[in-house]
Amino acid sequence: MRDFWNQVDTYAKQWIKEAGDRIKASFSRELVIETKSNPNDLVTNMDKDIEQFFISKIKEVFPGHRILGEEGYGEKIETSEGVIWVIDPIDGTMNFVHQQRNFAISVGIFENGVGQAGFIYDVVHDELYHARKGKGAYINDQQLPPLKQVSIEESIVSLNATWVTENRRIDPSVLSPLVTRVRGTRSYGSAAIELAYVAAGRLDAYITMRLAPWDFAAGKVLIEELGGVVTDLEGKPLDILDRSSVFVAKPGLHEEILSTYLSKYKG
Ligand code: 2AM
Ligand code: CA
Ligand code: CA
Ligand code: CA
Numbered sequence: 001m002r003d004f005w006n007q008v009d010t011y012a013k014q015w016i017k018e019a020g021d022r023i024k025a026s027f028s029r030e031l032v033i034e035t036k037s038n039p040n041d042l043v044t045n046m047d048k049d050i051e052q053f054f055i056s057k058i059k060e061v062f063p064g065h066r067i068l069g070e071e072g073y074g075e076k077i078e079t080s081e082g083v084i085w086v087i088d089p090i091d092g093t094m095n096f097v098h099q100q101r102n103f104a105i106s107v108g109i110f111e112n113g114v115g116q117a118g119f120i121y122d123v124v125h126d127e128l129y130h131a132r133k134g135k136g137a138y139i140n141d142q143q144l145p146p147l148k149q150v151s152i153e154e155s156i157v158s159l160n161a162t163w164v165t166e167n168r169r170i171d172p173s174v175l176s177p178l179v180t181r182v183r184g185t186r187s188y189g190s191a192a193i194e195l196a197y198v199a200a201g202r203l204d205a206y207i208t209m210r211l212a213p214w215d216f217a218a219g220k221v222l223i224e225e226l227g228g229v230v231t232d233l234e235g236k237p238l239d240i241l242d243r244s245s246v247f248v249a250k251p252g253l254h255e256e257i258l259s260t261y262l263s264k265y266k267g
Contacts (some may be wrong), residue, residue: 020123050089070214080113087219092190106192108217119220120196131198131225146227149252155204169209195219205249229254
C-alpha cells in the first residue's frame with residue numbers, strides 16, 4: 001500500500017512539473033480566451049489543454065482511477081468510492097490572463113472520500129506545495145512546521161472585498177468587524193494559492209463564500225496535515241464532491257473566528 005502511494009506521488013509530481021512547463025511555454029503564444037458563467041469568468045485554451053494532459057496521463061497509468069476536473073473532461077462523479085483525482089488545471093485563470101502570475105495547478109487525490117495527497121504548484125515561482133496524509137507537508141524539499149496558534153490581532157486574513165460589500169451570499173456586517181480587528185487582510189485571486197499560503201504560515205486564515213471541489217481539494221489535505229482546520233462558514237466539514245463556502249485557519253484562531261464572527265452568518 002505504501003509503495004502504491006509512493007508511486008502515485010511520484011507520477012503526480014512528474015506530471016505537475018510537465019504541466020507547469022507547458023503553461024510556461026504558452027506565455028510566448030497568444031491565448032484563446034472565452035467566458036463561462038459571466039463576463040468575468042474566464043477560461044483559456046490552456047485550462048482545457050492542461051486538464052486533458054492530466055486525464056490522458058492518469059488514464060494510461062492508473063486506468064481504475066476517476067478524475068473530477070473543473071473543465072469537465074473527467075467523468076461525472078456521484079460517489080466518493082475508490083481513488084479520485086480532483087484537478088484544477090489552472091486556479092486563478094483571471095490572474096493567468098492578466099498578470100501571468102498568482103495562479104497554480106491544484107491536484108488533490110482522495111481514496112474513499114479521504115484526502116491522501118495534495119499538490120499545489122505555483123508555476124511561476126516554481127514552488128510545489130505537497131502533502132501526503134500522515135507523512136508531512138513540504139514546499140519543494142523543505143518540510144513545513146505544524147501551524148501554531150495566533151491571536152486575531154496578530155493575524156493576516158485572506159478574503160475578497162466582495163464579502164464585505166453588498167453581495168448575495170453574506171451580509172457585509174458579518175465580516176467587516178473582523179476586518180477591522182485583524183492585523184491585515186489580503187486577496188490573491190487564487191483559492192489554491194491562498195490555501196497554500198495558509199499551509200506555509202504566510203496567511204493565518206482564508207474565508208470565501210463559494211468554492212468547488214477542485215478549488216479546495218489539494219489545500220484541504222495540505223492544511224489538515226499541518227494541524228489547520230478546514231470547514232465551511234458554519235464550521236461543518238467539506239464534502240469533496242460538493243460546492244461550498246470555505247473557512248480555513250490555524251488551530252484556535254478557527255474556533256475564535258467561528259464563535260465570535262461567523263456565528264452571525266446564516267448560510
Ligand atoms: P478559477 O480561476 O479556477 O476559476 C478567484 O477569486 C478564485 O475563485 C479562483 O480560485 C477561481 O478559480 C475561483 N472561482 C470559483 N468559481 C468561480 C467563478 N464562477 N468565477 C470566477 N472565479 C471562480
Ligand atoms: Ca474557472
Ligand atoms: Ca479554481
Ligand atoms: Ca480553474
